Amino acid sequence: GENVEQHPSTLSVQEGDSAVIKCTYSDSASNYFPWYKQELGKGPQLIIDIRSNVGEKKDQRIAVTLNKTAKHFSLHITETQPEDSAVYFCAATLNSGGSNYKLTFGKGTLLTVNP
Amino acid sequence: NAGVTQTPKFRILKIGQSMTLQCTQDMNHNYMYWYRQDPGMGLKLIYYSVGAGITDKGEVPNGYNVSRSTTEDFPLRLELAAPSQTSVYFCASSYEDSRYNEQFFGPGTRLTVL
Numbered sequence: 001g002e003n004v005e006q007h008p009s010t011l012s013v014q015e016g017d018s019a020v021i022k023c024t025y026s027d028s029a030s031n032y033f034p035w036y037k038q039e040l041g042k043g044p045q046l047i048i049d050i051r052s053n054v055g056e057k058k059d060q061r062i063a064v065t066l067n068k069t070a071k072h073f074s075l076h077i078t079e080t081q082p083e084d085s086a087v088y089f090c091a092a093t094l095n096s097g098g099s100n101y102k103l104t105f106g107k108g109t110l111l112t113v114n115p
Numbered sequence: 116n117a118g119v120t121q122t123p124k125f126r127i128l129k130i131g132q133s134m135t136l137q138c139t140q141d142m143n144h145n146y147m148y149w150y151r152q153d154p155g156m157g158l159k160l161i162y163y164s165v166g167a168g169i170t171d172k173g174e175v176p177n178g179y180n181v182s183r184s185t186t187e188d189f190p191l192r193l194e195l196a197a198p199s200q201t202s203v204y205f206c207a208s209s210y211e212d213s214r215y216n217e218q219f220f221g222p223g224t225r226l227t228v229l
Contacts, residue, residue, distance in 0.1 A: 105158040
């Protein structure tokens, strides 16, 4: 089955700096890679995702890059703000037709943005 | 829309007791999931369902049971609670359409087994 490794487990940055979280996956057949943000006491929420047919995707201050050859993908947050403080999870799955179940999640990264 | 709702928010069980964690979604999603989240371990899939009457095991199904009699509800049953089942449980749902992959999560149930 799929195995997703996520690093670092904790990340502390100053407000305005950039933050990068990296994930690797084991199953070369995986083709869908979402990132979820979990605020304290809440359920995870999708913030961005990427499919294997593209190498990069941006949404305002957030970007995700994918290297299929190396089987790794990364989340980049620029101009970090205190409200970016949360736990971030990467995930991977083979999305075939309507079958988007069985996401395999990384262990999470606790991001702290210091004012 | 209320989205995905879970009850209860918190529960303390004694070893050997049973309970049902409730999950309801009002988005007419076919797919529903149960995850458990242990500290530093990410989310592990317990069971999932692709529609009413259809359920299947995820990565960590032992000690749990599920049913899906309606599109809206997906309860998770613990029959003989064990300390290893102390965790935060999340229910999620999604569309049956590969163009819309987002899983919508409920607020979670924090369960302690003593």
